[in-house]
Amino acid sequence: GQNIDQPTEMTATEGAIVQINCTYQTSGFNGLFWYQQHAGEAPTFLSYNVLDGLEEKGRFSSFLSRSKGYSYLLLKELQMKDSASYLCAVRTDSWGKLQFGAGTQVVVTP
Amino acid sequence: EAGVTQFPSHSVIEKGQTVTLRCDPISGHDNLYWYRRVMGKEIKFLLHFVKESKQDESGMPNNRFLAERTGGTYSTLKVQPAELEDSGVYFCASSPQGSYGYTFGSGTRLTVV
Numbered sequence: 001g002q003n004i005d006q007p008t009e010m011t012a013t014e015g016a017i018v019q020i021n022c023t024y025q026t027s028g029f030n031g032l033f034w035y036q037q038h039a040g041e042a043p044t045f046l047s048y049n050v051l052d053g054l055e056e057k058g059r060f061s062s063f064l065s066r067s068k069g070y071s072y073l074l075l076k077e078l079q080m081k082d083s084a085s086y087l088c089a090v091r092t093d094s095w096g097k098l099q100f101g102a103g104t105q106v107v108v109t110p
Numbered sequence: 111e112a113g114v115t116q117f118p119s120h121s122v123i124e125k126g127q128t129v130t131l132r133c134d135p136i137s138g139h140d141n142l143y144w145y146r147r148v149m150g151k152e153i154k155f156l157l158h159f160v161k162e163s164k165q166d167e168s169g170m171p172n173n174r175f176l177a178e179r180t181g182g183t184y185s186t187l188k189v190q191p192a193e194l195e196d197s198g199v200y201f202c203a204s205s206p207q208g209s210y211g212y213t214f215g216s217g218t219r220l221t222v223v
Contacts, residue, residue: 035214043201096205098155
């Protein structure tokens, strides 16, 4: 079947590193997105991978392996404001339709 | 530029009533998407407009849901009559033609009691 799996919750200490894994099995693949969502707010774009490899953007990096159906989001030098839900989403067609995972709640502790 | 605007931000209605949600996309964005998150579940696709035309409405749950996009600008999503299972957060997103990413609105939290 079609699914996108990511852990429900992760806890890490301020200043540490956290890696959020996402595995997917979808009917189509036109890229993978990571979004950050704070409670009650809009999901905001973090990264987009369409080719295999690592994309780095400041404290955030995202990796994709299409053959393995696997991605991860790496958050470095964690800050309290990074406490949020992180959503893995696969673009399943050329029109932009997204299929989402349930999200990973990251809790950053002092 | 102004972002994607949705209103109301919250709506509480009784089962059987009608509710209309509105989305104002970023000006000039041809693509407009509706998504929904039901409690405890993932965000799910409802439909996609390109300008005023429905390109894909495969995610619409049933015929109680009606979406329109007047003149290719703002969009409305009407639920009539609302059922308890329609409760959730309804998100709208928009993107320009040919862009891979899009901008989400903050959502409308709909509670049907």
